[in-house]
Amino acid sequence: MSSFGTSPSLTGKPNAVLVPPGQCQFNEDFQSVKLLERTHVSPTSCVVRFSLSDESKPLGLSTCSCVLAKAKTAKDPEGVIRPYTPISTNEQVGSFDLLIKSYGDDSLMSKHMCQDMAVGDTIEFKQIPVNIKIQAPFPYKKVGMLVGGTGLTPMVQALHAILGSSDAPQESVAMLYGSRDAGDILGKDLLDVWTKDCADKFSVTHVLSHEPNDSDWKGERGFINKELIQKHLPSPDEEGIIIFVCGPPPMYNALCGPREEKEVGGVLGEMGYKPEQVYKF
Structure with a gap:
């Protein structure tokens, strides 16, 4: 297998760019976005970067929150839906990154993102209220x-x-x-x-x-x-x-x-x- 790369989202210093809930570019309706690049970071995992509908702004994700991905696959033509937590921060403009671990055929979505999708292919995302988790700043010592x-x-x-x-x-x-x-x-x-x-x-x-x-x-x-x-x-x-x-x-x-x-x-x-x-x- 070829050597593994390093994603910018898995390097650098911690960066607190906090926004309140309600500013995420994804809402309760699925939106189609493109796969921009994929970096394999281990034998079983990769970082995938997706475009945003407004390329002049960051994702606008509150901390901590996730999004829902939906994709049609050969084994599930109706569409499989899975939650993912972006690892990029709101300093990143026009795109966002997910860290995906591929478990092979047992996980249709992770295999789809890590192996099957080609750069330029599209996938859908949305965010619903339950995707918004405990919020920073955290009041704990x-x-x-x-x-x-x-x-x-x-x-x-x-x-x-x-x-x-x-x-x-x-x-x-x-x-x-x-x-x-x-x-x-x-x-x-x-x-x-x-x-x-x-x-x-x-x-x-x-x-x-x-x-x-x-x-x-x-x-x-x-x-x-x-x-x-x-x-x-x-x-x-x-x-x-x-x-x-x-x-x-x-x-x-x-x-x-x-x-x-x-x-x-x-x-x-x-x-x-x-x-x-x-x-x-």
Whole structure:
């Protein structure tokens, strides 16, 4: 396979360009936009850049928010719809970027974006009220992040707001980031730079579930668990804390209970975290 590139959205310093909800170029009606470019950033993932209807303005996305993508594929001619969280900021004018992980034929939309679409092909996007998530600036002293795979994308939005603003009230942000193996860590270069430049506030602990036993990986192995949460994330007994969670359904089930349920289950529930201390993206 050819060498992998680097997307501008996965480089550079954190940048807080916040706008309130209601200014996004996408509304509740699907709009067709073009694929401008695609950069493969790992064996299984890529960053795709799409045009905007008004090329003189940024996307206007509030932090944190996602959009809905709709595409007709050979296996689903009626159209498949999936939510995605842009990783570009409102500093970017005329286009926006998504970080996509392709799981092969099991995920029609990700395969469509990462493999099947050609530059110039169109796809539809819209945004509805439920796509607008917890909003920055966040009123918490300490933030913990439990992340799996492309669950990184809303955290990138949040980190731009926290680390890119001198007025953010956060004392610390600690992330536990679960991936399959060292080559599958999405956005690692970006996180490495931010943890170095913001070492007094931001830390990341990678946890690899399928890293080969004979590799030279010196970090954590297995899955995110109670011991790692106790070691790295703020305690439920502290005041002014929040735990952000985003990842695949099994991760929600194990760590905090299903995403659709407000109550906190799983490991966080056992540890005593309250619903107001946990936000499920």
